[in-house]
Amino acid sequence: MIALLQRVGEARVDIAGETVGRIGPGLLVLLCAEPTDTEAVGSRLLAKVLKLRVFADEQGKMNRSVQDVGGGLLIVSQFTLAADTRSGTRPGFSGAAAPALGEALYDRFVAEARAAHPVVATGRFGADMQVHMVNDGPVTIPLRMTA
Numbered sequence: 231m232i233a234l235l236q237r238v239g240e241a242r243v244d245i246a247g248e249t250v251g252r253i254g255p256g257l258l259v260l261l262c263a264e265p266t267d268t269e270a271v272g273s274r275l276l277a278k279v280l281k282l283r284v285f286a287d288e289q290g291k292m293n294r295s296v297q298d299v300g301g302g303l304l305i306v307s308q309f310t311l312a313a314d315t316r317s318g319t320r321p322g323f324s325g326a327a328a329p330a331l332g333e334a335l336y337d338r339f340v341a342e343a344r345a346a347h348p349v350v351a352t353g354r355f356g357a358d359m360q361v362h363m364v365n366d367g368p369v370t371i372p373l374r375m376t377a
Contacts, residue, residue: 233279234372235371236363238258239255239364240253244362254302257303258361258363260306262309262327263335264326265325268377271377272339275375276342276346280347296347297347301349304353306353309323
């Protein structure tokens with residue numbers, strides 16, 4: 231499973247002009263399932279996301295997690311994180327999970343996040359979304375978790 235984390239001052243997802251998810255300070259989590267991913271992989275990735283120390287402490291060092299600072303999570307599905315750009319100029323996406331598996335793993339990740347963290351917002355799987363965010367830092371961290 232692939233995640234791209236962006237530390238944000240605020241973020242929101244709009245679909246057809248309607249805001250469907252919004253957070254203040256926290257993490258925008260762009261999430262992609264791969265064909266061999268399982269629920270256990272998603273659980274391990276979520277644990278890492280929640281504990282990753284990317285927020286500043288009193289000395290300005292990145293020593294605090296999203297849980298430590300009480301930040302929000304905005305979780306957005308993004309299969310393009312699995313893009314294969316090794317040849318040609320058109321990316322291939324065979325590295326992404328099939329839509330049914332991708333959606334099931336995304337839904338499970340979101341459900342576990344909601345059970346573990348108080349502020350969780352989402353986009354909508356498979357929708358044409360406009361993601362707006364203010365990247366704080368900027369801080370952008372790629373994560374990949376495998377079986």
